[in-house]
Amino acid sequence: MTYIDLRSDTVTRPTEAMRTAMYQAEVGDDVYGEDCLVNELQQRIADMLGKEAGLFVPSGTMSNQLAIRSQTQPGDEVICEYNSHIFNYEGGGPALLSGVQLHPLLADYGILTSEQISEAMRPTDHHYAQTRLICLENTHNRAGGVVYPLPVIEEVAGFATSQTISMHLDGARLMNAVISSGLDPSAYADHFDSVSLCLSKGLGAPVGSVLVGDAELIDRAHRFRKMFGGGMRQIGILAAAGIYALDHHIERLAEDHHHAKILAETCQELGYLENDIAWTQTNIVLLAFPEGNTAEMELKFKAAGLLVSVVNDQRIRLVTHLDFSKEQLQSSLEILKKVLG
């Protein structure tokens, strides 16, 4: 049986044209800084986000972990959102790799405000860990691809500056936020010391993320990348996929968002949409199952030909992507009606 796969936007396969770009890539040894395409990719993303420098890394997880390691000391505290990727899905990395404690705060739709953060700040007293870093996520994955409102980011950044706290953005899907909001990528990035952008999600590359920041921060992250075993050699073949994605797969994210909206409308009609439809802003649709039977529903969807992702016992996630066609959209709507109707 061939399945329609809506588990994640990471399931895409490189297109023929992307594979050709990878095949034709000129390569060098990136540990010596001699891979031209890696250098080009890093600088292009840094420029796009208005930062000095960039660092190509294997994954979004490594990128976030390098950002934390480069901007904290062991014993520090990092504020993040309770449902963030950093707190939930990075294997406890901050504790081991940076020796920091995370202070997760639960926020509506994953959107932490400056009020919440200022209330959570520790007093400057020997009893407390010192807050050094605030991490935000845009778009917010577990909240359902929600776009972080820029004015909220501005307020958080203003507060962080007043307290000399650094700001990191987990922008695994930042380009989805950019396409949805119509804002320039740098409008978001300007408020952060470091930004991580993934090429392997909606942008359709097989692997890779880029961490950007000022030259000094990226130099520190470079050293930690080596220490964490992330130094890679002839990876121009991967950078070529990333460059191809930047050239060809950004504008088309609008199509993924359109498909997600159509799926969300049907889920809403069937009474299973988690949030108000206005919150389906990008490529993620969250379904709610108050009965707590998502494992059973996953199997029913699979039997009908649709792969979905179980978030927890009450939530299922659908993610649209490059390999999800208009024909598959029609079939998915029929499956949703059959299984949920």
Ligand SMILES: Cc1ncc(COP(=O)(O)O)c(C=O)c1O
């Ligand atoms: C918001 C967010 N950040 C980071 C990551 C980590 O990316 P990777 O799987 O490349 O480590 C993901 C993965 O889905 C994500 O959704």
